[in-house]
Amino acid sequence: MGEAGRGRVAFFDFFPVPDNIAGYVWDFPTQVKGTPMRCWGVYDTNLLADRKRPALKEPLAEEMKRHGFDLNDYEIKGHPIRWYSPRNKASVPRVLLVGDAVGADGIFGEGISMALGYGAVAAQEIAESFRRGEFSFRGYKRRVARSGVGQTLFVRWFITRVIYFFKWRWFHILLWRVLKPIVLAAAWVFVLNWSKRIP
Ligand SMILES: Cc1cc2nc3c(=O)[nH]c(=O)nc-3n(C[C@H](O)[C@H](O)[C@H](O)COP(=O)(O)OP(=O)(O)OC[C@H]3O[C@@H](n4cnc5c(N)ncnc54)[C@H](O)[C@@H]3O)c2cc1C
Structure with a gap:
Protein backbone atom coordinates (compact mmCIF):
# COMPACT_ATOMS: atom_id res chain seq x y z
CA MET A 1 0.00 0.00 0.00
CA TYR A 74 -5.81 -5.65 0.52
CA GLU A 75 -4.68 -9.22 0.00
CA ILE A 76 -3.85 -11.03 3.25
CA LYS A 77 -1.17 -13.71 3.41
CA GLY A 78 -0.37 -16.00 6.33
CA HIS A 79 2.97 -17.65 7.10
CA PRO A 80 3.94 -19.89 10.01
CA ILE A 81 7.13 -19.23 11.92
CA ARG A 82 8.92 -21.61 14.26
CA TRP A 83 10.64 -19.99 17.18
CA TYR A 84 13.62 -21.20 19.11
CA SER A 85 13.36 -23.12 22.35
CA PRO A 86 16.31 -24.86 24.06
CA ARG A 87 14.22 -28.03 23.83
CA ASN A 88 14.08 -27.95 20.00
CA LYS A 89 15.92 -30.70 18.19
CA ALA A 90 18.95 -29.49 16.23
CA SER A 91 20.16 -32.71 14.64
CA VAL A 92 19.84 -36.46 14.28
CA PRO A 93 22.68 -38.69 13.08
CA ARG A 94 23.76 -37.55 9.58
CA VAL A 95 21.24 -34.66 9.52
CA LEU A 96 21.84 -31.10 10.79
CA LEU A 97 19.15 -28.48 11.10
CA VAL A 98 19.70 -24.75 10.62
CA GLY A 99 17.57 -21.59 10.53
CA ASP A 100 13.85 -21.84 11.21
CA ALA A 101 14.13 -25.61 11.34
CA VAL A 102 15.84 -25.14 14.72
CA GLY A 103 14.12 -21.88 15.54
CA ALA A 104 14.02 -18.12 15.04
CA ASP A 105 13.79 -15.29 17.55
CA GLY A 106 10.49 -15.37 19.43
CA ILE A 107 10.32 -11.70 20.47
CA PHE A 108 10.03 -10.23 16.98
CA GLY A 109 10.05 -13.26 14.69
CA GLU A 110 13.48 -12.24 13.39
CA GLY A 111 15.27 -15.10 11.68
CA ILE A 112 17.21 -14.00 8.60
CA SER A 113 20.44 -13.07 10.39
CA MET A 114 20.06 -16.10 12.68
CA ALA A 115 19.71 -18.41 9.67
CA LEU A 116 23.08 -17.11 8.47
CA GLY A 117 24.53 -17.54 11.98
CA TYR A 118 23.33 -21.13 12.16
CA GLY A 119 24.97 -21.74 8.78
CA ALA A 120 28.39 -20.74 10.12
CA VAL A 121 28.05 -23.02 13.16
CA ALA A 122 26.78 -25.92 11.04
CA ALA A 123 29.72 -25.50 8.65
CA GLN A 124 32.15 -25.83 11.58
CA GLU A 125 30.37 -28.94 12.82
CA ILE A 126 30.41 -30.53 9.36
CA ALA A 127 34.11 -29.70 8.85
CA GLU A 128 35.00 -31.26 12.18
CA SER A 129 32.85 -34.34 11.42
CA PHE A 130 34.78 -34.83 8.18
CA ARG A 131 38.06 -34.57 10.09
CA ARG A 132 36.87 -37.23 12.53
CA GLY A 133 35.06 -39.32 9.84
CA GLU A 134 32.04 -39.52 12.14
CA PHE A 135 28.66 -37.94 11.41
CA SER A 136 26.49 -38.40 14.47
CA PHE A 137 26.49 -34.58 15.00
CA ARG A 138 26.14 -35.34 18.66
CA GLY A 139 27.94 -32.15 19.71
CA TYR A 140 26.07 -29.82 17.35
CA LYS A 141 23.40 -28.65 19.77
CA ARG A 142 26.08 -27.75 22.34
CA ARG A 143 28.07 -25.95 19.63
CA VAL A 144 24.98 -23.92 18.68
CA ALA A 145 24.25 -23.14 22.36
CA ARG A 146 27.82 -21.84 22.90
CA SER A 147 27.85 -19.71 19.74
CA GLY A 148 26.79 -16.06 19.45
CA VAL A 149 23.61 -17.04 17.63
CA GLY A 150 22.77 -19.68 20.24
CA GLN A 151 23.36 -17.25 23.10
CA THR A 152 21.16 -14.55 21.61
CA LEU A 153 18.42 -17.07 20.82
CA PHE A 154 18.47 -18.34 24.40
CA VAL A 155 18.25 -14.81 25.82
CA ARG A 156 15.47 -13.97 23.36
CA TRP A 157 13.59 -17.18 24.20
CA PHE A 158 13.69 -16.18 27.88
CA ILE A 159 12.61 -12.58 27.16
CA THR A 160 9.78 -13.82 24.90
CA ARG A 161 8.33 -15.83 27.74
CA VAL A 162 8.54 -12.88 30.14
CA ILE A 163 7.24 -10.04 27.99
CA TYR A 164 4.31 -11.92 26.47
CA PHE A 165 3.11 -13.42 29.73
CA PHE A 166 3.17 -10.00 31.45
CA LYS A 167 0.41 -8.91 29.15
CA TRP A 168 -0.89 -5.81 30.91
CA ARG A 169 -1.17 -2.66 28.83
CA TRP A 170 0.70 -0.57 31.42
CA PHE A 171 3.61 -3.04 31.38
CA HIS A 172 4.04 -2.76 27.61
CA ILE A 173 3.80 1.04 27.71
CA LEU A 174 6.44 1.04 30.46
CA LEU A 175 8.68 -1.40 28.59
CA TRP A 176 8.55 -0.03 25.04
CA ARG A 177 8.02 3.69 25.70
CA VAL A 178 9.00 4.81 29.20
CA LEU A 179 12.00 2.49 29.60
CA LYS A 180 12.98 2.66 25.93
CA PRO A 181 16.54 4.01 26.52
CA ILE A 182 17.23 1.29 29.10
CA VAL A 183 15.66 -1.42 26.93
CA LEU A 184 17.75 -0.28 23.96
CA ALA A 185 20.97 -0.27 26.03
CA ALA A 186 20.23 -3.76 27.42
CA ALA A 187 19.32 -5.03 23.95
CA TRP A 188 22.58 -3.61 22.57
CA VAL A 189 24.61 -5.56 25.11
CA PHE A 190 22.65 -8.81 25.53
CA VAL A 191 20.54 -9.31 22.39
CA LEU A 192 22.10 -7.55 19.40
CA ASN A 193 25.68 -7.68 18.06
CA TRP A 194 25.76 -11.45 18.52
CA SER A 195 27.35 -11.95 15.10
CA LYS A 196 30.58 -10.44 16.50
CA ARG A 197 30.64 -13.40 18.88
CA ILE A 198 30.62 -16.06 16.12
CA PRO A 199 33.52 -18.35 17.14
C1 LIG B 1 5.79 -12.54 7.25
C2 LIG B 1 7.19 -12.75 7.76
C3 LIG B 1 8.00 -11.64 7.97
C4 LIG B 1 9.29 -11.84 8.44
N1 LIG B 1 10.07 -10.73 8.62
C5 LIG B 1 11.33 -10.89 9.03
C6 LIG B 1 12.17 -9.76 9.18
O1 LIG B 1 11.77 -8.60 8.95
N2 LIG B 1 13.45 -9.96 9.58
C7 LIG B 1 13.93 -11.21 9.86
O2 LIG B 1 15.09 -11.34 10.25
N3 LIG B 1 13.14 -12.30 9.73
C8 LIG B 1 11.86 -12.18 9.31
N4 LIG B 1 11.07 -13.28 9.18
C9 LIG B 1 11.61 -14.61 9.50
C10 LIG B 1 12.53 -15.07 8.38
O3 LIG B 1 11.86 -14.95 7.16
C11 LIG B 1 12.93 -16.53 8.64
O4 LIG B 1 13.37 -16.69 9.98
C12 LIG B 1 14.05 -16.94 7.69
O5 LIG B 1 13.62 -16.79 6.35
C13 LIG B 1 14.48 -18.38 7.95
O6 LIG B 1 15.39 -18.79 6.97
P1 LIG B 1 15.56 -20.30 6.63
O7 LIG B 1 16.61 -20.36 5.58
O8 LIG B 1 15.74 -21.10 7.87
O9 LIG B 1 14.15 -20.78 6.07
P2 LIG B 1 13.33 -20.27 4.76
O10 LIG B 1 13.67 -18.84 4.44
O11 LIG B 1 11.93 -20.64 5.07
O12 LIG B 1 13.94 -21.17 3.62
C14 LIG B 1 13.62 -22.53 3.52
C15 LIG B 1 13.58 -22.85 2.03
O13 LIG B 1 13.46 -24.25 1.88
C16 LIG B 1 12.53 -24.52 0.86
N5 LIG B 1 12.00 -25.87 1.09
C17 LIG B 1 11.09 -26.26 2.02
N6 LIG B 1 10.87 -27.58 1.91
C18 LIG B 1 11.67 -28.01 0.92
C19 LIG B 1 11.90 -29.29 0.35
N7 LIG B 1 11.27 -30.37 0.81
N8 LIG B 1 12.76 -29.38 -0.66
C20 LIG B 1 13.44 -28.29 -1.12
N9 LIG B 1 13.27 -27.04 -0.61
C21 LIG B 1 12.40 -26.93 0.40
C22 LIG B 1 11.48 -23.43 1.03
O14 LIG B 1 10.76 -23.24 -0.17
C23 LIG B 1 12.36 -22.22 1.35
O15 LIG B 1 12.80 -21.55 0.19
C24 LIG B 1 9.78 -13.14 8.71
C25 LIG B 1 8.94 -14.24 8.51
C26 LIG B 1 7.67 -14.05 8.06
C27 LIG B 1 6.80 -15.25 7.85
Whole structure:
Protein backbone atom coordinates (compact mmCIF):
# COMPACT_ATOMS: atom_id res chain seq x y z
CA MET A 1 0.00 0.00 0.00
CA GLY A 2 1.06 3.62 -0.39
CA GLU A 3 3.43 5.30 2.03
CA ALA A 4 0.81 7.53 3.68
CA GLY A 5 3.38 9.94 5.08
CA ARG A 6 5.00 7.53 7.56
CA GLY A 7 8.38 7.97 5.88
CA ARG A 8 11.11 5.42 6.42
CA VAL A 9 10.16 4.61 9.99
CA ALA A 10 9.31 1.02 11.00
CA PHE A 11 6.59 0.72 13.63
CA PHE A 12 6.03 -2.16 16.06
CA ASP A 13 2.94 -1.84 18.27
CA PHE A 14 2.33 -4.32 21.06
CA PHE A 15 -1.23 -3.17 21.79
CA PRO A 16 -2.81 -6.62 20.97
CA VAL A 17 -0.97 -8.34 23.89
CA PRO A 18 -3.60 -7.56 26.59
CA ASP A 19 -6.14 -9.24 24.25
CA ASN A 20 -4.05 -12.44 24.31
CA ILE A 21 -2.37 -11.95 20.96
CA ALA A 22 1.22 -12.32 22.16
CA GLY A 23 2.94 -10.30 19.46
CA TYR A 24 2.62 -7.00 17.66
CA VAL A 25 1.17 -5.19 14.67
CA TRP A 26 3.87 -3.99 12.28
CA ASP A 27 4.00 -1.24 9.70
CA PHE A 28 7.30 -1.28 7.83
CA PRO A 29 8.61 0.73 4.87
CA THR A 30 9.31 -1.37 1.78
CA GLN A 31 9.63 -1.02 -1.98
CA VAL A 32 7.65 -2.68 -4.75
CA LYS A 33 9.37 -2.34 -8.13
CA GLY A 34 11.23 0.70 -6.82
CA THR A 35 8.13 2.45 -5.48
CA PRO A 36 8.13 3.19 -1.73
CA MET A 37 5.30 1.25 -0.07
CA ARG A 38 4.29 0.10 3.40
CA CYS A 39 4.05 -3.54 4.53
CA TRP A 40 1.55 -4.20 7.34
CA GLY A 41 1.13 -7.36 9.35
CA VAL A 42 0.44 -8.97 12.68
CA TYR A 43 2.83 -11.30 14.50
CA ASP A 44 1.70 -13.79 17.13
CA THR A 45 3.89 -16.15 19.13
CA ASN A 46 0.74 -18.15 20.00
CA LEU A 47 1.89 -18.13 23.64
CA LEU A 48 -1.58 -17.03 24.76
CA ALA A 49 -3.51 -18.98 22.11
CA ASP A 50 -5.37 -21.08 24.69
CA ARG A 51 -7.13 -17.97 26.04
CA LYS A 52 -10.12 -16.05 24.73
CA ARG A 53 -9.00 -13.61 22.06
CA PRO A 54 -10.10 -11.90 18.84
CA ALA A 55 -9.29 -13.18 15.34
CA LEU A 56 -5.71 -12.33 14.44
CA LYS A 57 -6.72 -9.94 11.68
CA GLU A 58 -8.83 -7.78 14.02
CA PRO A 59 -6.02 -5.77 15.64
CA LEU A 60 -4.42 -5.39 12.21
CA ALA A 61 -7.67 -4.04 10.74
CA GLU A 62 -8.06 -1.74 13.77
CA GLU A 63 -4.57 -0.26 13.45
CA MET A 64 -4.88 0.14 9.67
CA LYS A 65 -8.20 1.89 10.13
CA ARG A 66 -6.56 4.35 12.52
CA HIS A 67 -4.28 5.29 9.63
CA GLY A 68 -7.05 5.52 7.04
CA PHE A 69 -6.78 2.07 5.42
CA ASP A 70 -9.38 -0.69 5.06
CA LEU A 71 -7.88 -4.17 5.44
CA ASN A 72 -10.59 -5.56 3.15
CA ASP A 73 -9.02 -3.63 0.26
CA TYR A 74 -5.81 -5.65 0.52
CA GLU A 75 -4.68 -9.22 0.00
CA ILE A 76 -3.85 -11.03 3.25
CA LYS A 77 -1.17 -13.71 3.41
CA GLY A 78 -0.37 -16.00 6.33
CA HIS A 79 2.97 -17.65 7.10
CA PRO A 80 3.94 -19.89 10.01
CA ILE A 81 7.13 -19.23 11.92
CA ARG A 82 8.92 -21.61 14.26
CA TRP A 83 10.64 -19.99 17.18
CA TYR A 84 13.62 -21.20 19.11
CA SER A 85 13.36 -23.12 22.35
CA PRO A 86 16.31 -24.86 24.06
CA ARG A 87 14.22 -28.03 23.83
CA ASN A 88 14.08 -27.95 20.00
CA LYS A 89 15.92 -30.70 18.19
CA ALA A 90 18.95 -29.49 16.23
CA SER A 91 20.16 -32.71 14.64
CA VAL A 92 19.84 -36.46 14.28
CA PRO A 93 22.68 -38.69 13.08
CA ARG A 94 23.76 -37.55 9.58
CA VAL A 95 21.24 -34.66 9.52
CA LEU A 96 21.84 -31.10 10.79
CA LEU A 97 19.15 -28.48 11.10
CA VAL A 98 19.70 -24.75 10.62
CA GLY A 99 17.57 -21.59 10.53
CA ASP A 100 13.85 -21.84 11.21
CA ALA A 101 14.13 -25.61 11.34
CA VAL A 102 15.84 -25.14 14.72
CA GLY A 103 14.12 -21.88 15.54
CA ALA A 104 14.02 -18.12 15.04
CA ASP A 105 13.79 -15.29 17.55
CA GLY A 106 10.49 -15.37 19.43
CA ILE A 107 10.32 -11.70 20.47
CA PHE A 108 10.03 -10.23 16.98
CA GLY A 109 10.05 -13.26 14.69
CA GLU A 110 13.48 -12.24 13.39
CA GLY A 111 15.27 -15.10 11.68
CA ILE A 112 17.21 -14.00 8.60
CA SER A 113 20.44 -13.07 10.39
CA MET A 114 20.06 -16.10 12.68
CA ALA A 115 19.71 -18.41 9.67
CA LEU A 116 23.08 -17.11 8.47
CA GLY A 117 24.53 -17.54 11.98
CA TYR A 118 23.33 -21.13 12.16
CA GLY A 119 24.97 -21.74 8.78
CA ALA A 120 28.39 -20.74 10.12
CA VAL A 121 28.05 -23.02 13.16
CA ALA A 122 26.78 -25.92 11.04
CA ALA A 123 29.72 -25.50 8.65
CA GLN A 124 32.15 -25.83 11.58
CA GLU A 125 30.37 -28.94 12.82
CA ILE A 126 30.41 -30.53 9.36
CA ALA A 127 34.11 -29.70 8.85
CA GLU A 128 35.00 -31.26 12.18
CA SER A 129 32.85 -34.34 11.42
CA PHE A 130 34.78 -34.83 8.18
CA ARG A 131 38.06 -34.57 10.09
CA ARG A 132 36.87 -37.23 12.53
CA GLY A 133 35.06 -39.32 9.84
CA GLU A 134 32.04 -39.52 12.14
CA PHE A 135 28.66 -37.94 11.41
CA SER A 136 26.49 -38.40 14.47
CA PHE A 137 26.49 -34.58 15.00
CA ARG A 138 26.14 -35.34 18.66
CA GLY A 139 27.94 -32.15 19.71
CA TYR A 140 26.07 -29.82 17.35
CA LYS A 141 23.40 -28.65 19.77
CA ARG A 142 26.08 -27.75 22.34
CA ARG A 143 28.07 -25.95 19.63
CA VAL A 144 24.98 -23.92 18.68
CA ALA A 145 24.25 -23.14 22.36
CA ARG A 146 27.82 -21.84 22.90
CA SER A 147 27.85 -19.71 19.74
CA GLY A 148 26.79 -16.06 19.45
CA VAL A 149 23.61 -17.04 17.63
CA GLY A 150 22.77 -19.68 20.24
CA GLN A 151 23.36 -17.25 23.10
CA THR A 152 21.16 -14.55 21.61
CA LEU A 153 18.42 -17.07 20.82
CA PHE A 154 18.47 -18.34 24.40
CA VAL A 155 18.25 -14.81 25.82
CA ARG A 156 15.47 -13.97 23.36
CA TRP A 157 13.59 -17.18 24.20
CA PHE A 158 13.69 -16.18 27.88
CA ILE A 159 12.61 -12.58 27.16
CA THR A 160 9.78 -13.82 24.90
CA ARG A 161 8.33 -15.83 27.74
CA VAL A 162 8.54 -12.88 30.14
CA ILE A 163 7.24 -10.04 27.99
CA TYR A 164 4.31 -11.92 26.47
CA PHE A 165 3.11 -13.42 29.73
CA PHE A 166 3.17 -10.00 31.45
CA LYS A 167 0.41 -8.91 29.15
CA TRP A 168 -0.89 -5.81 30.91
CA ARG A 169 -1.17 -2.66 28.83
CA TRP A 170 0.70 -0.57 31.42
CA PHE A 171 3.61 -3.04 31.38
CA HIS A 172 4.04 -2.76 27.61
CA ILE A 173 3.80 1.04 27.71
CA LEU A 174 6.44 1.04 30.46
CA LEU A 175 8.68 -1.40 28.59
CA TRP A 176 8.55 -0.03 25.04
CA ARG A 177 8.02 3.69 25.70
CA VAL A 178 9.00 4.81 29.20
CA LEU A 179 12.00 2.49 29.60
CA LYS A 180 12.98 2.66 25.93
CA PRO A 181 16.54 4.01 26.52
CA ILE A 182 17.23 1.29 29.10
CA VAL A 183 15.66 -1.42 26.93
CA LEU A 184 17.75 -0.28 23.96
CA ALA A 185 20.97 -0.27 26.03
CA ALA A 186 20.23 -3.76 27.42
CA ALA A 187 19.32 -5.03 23.95
CA TRP A 188 22.58 -3.61 22.57
CA VAL A 189 24.61 -5.56 25.11
CA PHE A 190 22.65 -8.81 25.53
CA VAL A 191 20.54 -9.31 22.39
CA LEU A 192 22.10 -7.55 19.40
CA ASN A 193 25.68 -7.68 18.06
CA TRP A 194 25.76 -11.45 18.52
CA SER A 195 27.35 -11.95 15.10
CA LYS A 196 30.58 -10.44 16.50
CA ARG A 197 30.64 -13.40 18.88
CA ILE A 198 30.62 -16.06 16.12
CA PRO A 199 33.52 -18.35 17.14
C1 LIG B 1 5.79 -12.54 7.25
C2 LIG B 1 7.19 -12.75 7.76
C3 LIG B 1 8.00 -11.64 7.97
C4 LIG B 1 9.29 -11.84 8.44
N1 LIG B 1 10.07 -10.73 8.62
C5 LIG B 1 11.33 -10.89 9.03
C6 LIG B 1 12.17 -9.76 9.18
O1 LIG B 1 11.77 -8.60 8.95
N2 LIG B 1 13.45 -9.96 9.58
C7 LIG B 1 13.93 -11.21 9.86
O2 LIG B 1 15.09 -11.34 10.25
N3 LIG B 1 13.14 -12.30 9.73
C8 LIG B 1 11.86 -12.18 9.31
N4 LIG B 1 11.07 -13.28 9.18
C9 LIG B 1 11.61 -14.61 9.50
C10 LIG B 1 12.53 -15.07 8.38
O3 LIG B 1 11.86 -14.95 7.16
C11 LIG B 1 12.93 -16.53 8.64
O4 LIG B 1 13.37 -16.69 9.98
C12 LIG B 1 14.05 -16.94 7.69
O5 LIG B 1 13.62 -16.79 6.35
C13 LIG B 1 14.48 -18.38 7.95
O6 LIG B 1 15.39 -18.79 6.97
P1 LIG B 1 15.56 -20.30 6.63
O7 LIG B 1 16.61 -20.36 5.58
O8 LIG B 1 15.74 -21.10 7.87
O9 LIG B 1 14.15 -20.78 6.07
P2 LIG B 1 13.33 -20.27 4.76
O10 LIG B 1 13.67 -18.84 4.44
O11 LIG B 1 11.93 -20.64 5.07
O12 LIG B 1 13.94 -21.17 3.62
C14 LIG B 1 13.62 -22.53 3.52
C15 LIG B 1 13.58 -22.85 2.03
O13 LIG B 1 13.46 -24.25 1.88
C16 LIG B 1 12.53 -24.52 0.86
N5 LIG B 1 12.00 -25.87 1.09
C17 LIG B 1 11.09 -26.26 2.02
N6 LIG B 1 10.87 -27.58 1.91
C18 LIG B 1 11.67 -28.01 0.92
C19 LIG B 1 11.90 -29.29 0.35
N7 LIG B 1 11.27 -30.37 0.81
N8 LIG B 1 12.76 -29.38 -0.66
C20 LIG B 1 13.44 -28.29 -1.12
N9 LIG B 1 13.27 -27.04 -0.61
C21 LIG B 1 12.40 -26.93 0.40
C22 LIG B 1 11.48 -23.43 1.03
O14 LIG B 1 10.76 -23.24 -0.17
C23 LIG B 1 12.36 -22.22 1.35
O15 LIG B 1 12.80 -21.55 0.19
C24 LIG B 1 9.78 -13.14 8.71
C25 LIG B 1 8.94 -14.24 8.51
C26 LIG B 1 7.67 -14.05 8.06
C27 LIG B 1 6.80 -15.25 7.85
